[in-house]
Amino acid sequence: MSSLPLDQVIQGDCVEVLNRLPPESIDLIFADPPYNLQLRNELRRPDHSRVAGVTDPWDRFADFEAYDQFTLAWLSACRRVLKASGTLWVIGSYHNIYRVGYHLQNLGFWILNDIVWIKTNPMPNFRGVRFTNAHETLIWAQKERGKPYTFNHHAMKALNGDLQMRSDWHLPICSGSERLRENGAKAHSTQKPRALLYRVLLAASNPGDVVLDPFFGSGTTGEVARWLGRHWIGIERDPRYMELARRRLANTSAAPPATLTQTNPRREPRLPFGALLEHGLLQAGQTLYFEGRTEHTALVLADGRVEYNGMRGSIHLIARQIAAAAVNGWQQWHYFDPHDETLRPIDHLRQKLKSILFKPREEEE
Amino acid sequence: MSSLPLDQVIQGDCVEVLNRLPPESIDLIFADPPYNLQLRNELRRPDHSRVAGVTDPWDRFADFEAYDQFTLAWLSACRRVLKASGTLWVIGSYHNIYRVGYHLQNLGFWILNDIVWIKTNPMPNFRGVRFTNAHETLIWAQKERGKPYTFNHHAMKALNGDLQMRSDWHLPICSGSERLRENGAKAHSTQKPRALLYRVLLAASNPGDVVLDPFFGSGTTGEVARWLGRHWIGIERDPRYMELARRRLANTSAAPPATLTQTNPRREPRLPFGALLEHGLLQAGQTLYFEGRTEHTALVLADGRVEYNGMRGSIHLIARQIAAAAVNGWQQWHYFDPHDETLRPIDHLRQKLKSILFKPREEEE
């Protein structure tokens, strides 16, 4: 295999498949390896219902040494196919992330950041014997210290309301309609949310780049790569997951490439418009209507800005240009709600997202 | 040194000092080791002012291997002095925490949680080449898997507005009047905020426990330990920091013991159902009502068992038989209160007896 099998799911052990790929050919790797959870007994909620733990056979290792060998093998194989300018993301929990980070540093990867995914709705600790485990950790590392790498600072800043994107990402877990199901049961026990991958790919790759995921699973990485105009390669050992991902990707539409070009920073409000994109309430390429009228339309860009009449900027900036007055973009811009075929202010979506992210708590004494 | 040097700062290398302490004598260790930051060049803000990085000699290591040796040495020494029921906290950043976590697991420590300290006011990434590094990581580990350990669940829940404390802690960095200064300059480059230690010590120790900090620095651990009625031992290599901490601790006042009462029911003595009979709150021959309904009644026997439908057993056993599920007999069974002619759970009587037998006590030991 000398050329890259782009935009495909490849069935097989990731080390073997990686070793057949040409060296230094991948721009970005996102890896979601087994966490080695080591669950022993069943766990019940206070109402005595049983918690469905992750006890899949792919997460069973004899001991730490076996897990270390596994980790070194796939990290080394990834390192070979990564371009000198490429970066690697790995997600994990306290069960495995210290082993991953240790070996990754030993192999010569240079950590650029670690990111904590703060879950807005984690599962509680039912027995009250530890802290609620409310986060997972991502390590972002380049192949070699000092090499150039891709970090789309302005896109991240735009996505974060004109403030620098920080290392703590507050996002909900994957649930509801986003969660893939088969006969009512979850199709994959550890499906990652699209918003997480959206931020990773937008930050650390460019349109046309090749993004590889050695533990493809349900294929979230591929779906978001398509949204963002990145090529993707998914490696998955389990034929059932491979089929699942193939079906998913066959139904994923790509965003128009015009929305994906490089950008400059803009002013944004506190809850940024980009959050609507991260959470899938809007998609890049959708049309916005100024004051709900069809003669002024704008195009939603992937980093949370909009394009109108050759101009690019935040919803507020563009709205000011059109109205020639200080206006609030959240009220001016409308989106088409296909559910009831009406135009609504995007502020409607913001309220919806607010209720998702910051559900107001009762007043306390 | 056979007895513990309580409530003192000891000057010396922590491994040497730890090796002179008796084994299995410490309840809690909080360690804030050098982070091995490996800063190469000076960093300037956009206005060209110089950023005061951590370039102290105590944070310089030749390479990862040297740092690993250092880490293994102090972790091993800590492990020896820790009680079987003791736990260890280590704080670090992505520079060192993966090495710490790896070695700690290899030594047999069992991770209970990792905690992310989210800084509400971190230093921005001035050059815009990475994400703002807005967090540090703490690992909380017990000496050995499966041993009992201290976690004050109710204290944590109360501290968090009656919701379980999560693994993400949003706290500001140490600044303002809390920050120790000498001639206007920071007295210690990595002084930790008291709020962080407050949560650690309140969660994982009890009044009277011995808390040890092998990298005492400015002495935040000691100050909070005094606040919370814990004994403390601080080890610090640098004589200047040792003096700084001694001055600080001399001016720290301890909390009134009455404010430190235990709220964890696990530490309260157990009251069997028969105690209600012994103390006359119930009498043999009385009727109990399952879930307050009159169709399931049981007879109280003199030995603290109940008889229901020919079966005899504990309140829990019989309740489980009726409910065909794991239930708590204290909640299921009701008694008739002649005072106001209502049915109440027998747990009401238990609470009453508890308040009679165990008047809220002062600090123990």
Place this chain on the structure above:
DNA sequence: ATGCTACATGAATCACCCC
């Protein structure tokens, strides 16, 4: 359609005493 309640569930290393 709207609103309310009940129910389900999420990468989980989830008890402890006493015989």
Place this chain on the structure above:
DNA sequence: GGGGGTGATTCATGTAGCA
């Protein structure tokens, strides 16, 4: 030390069912 009994323990969110 092993086994059985006692009894302590949950938050956010989405969906289904029903009025």
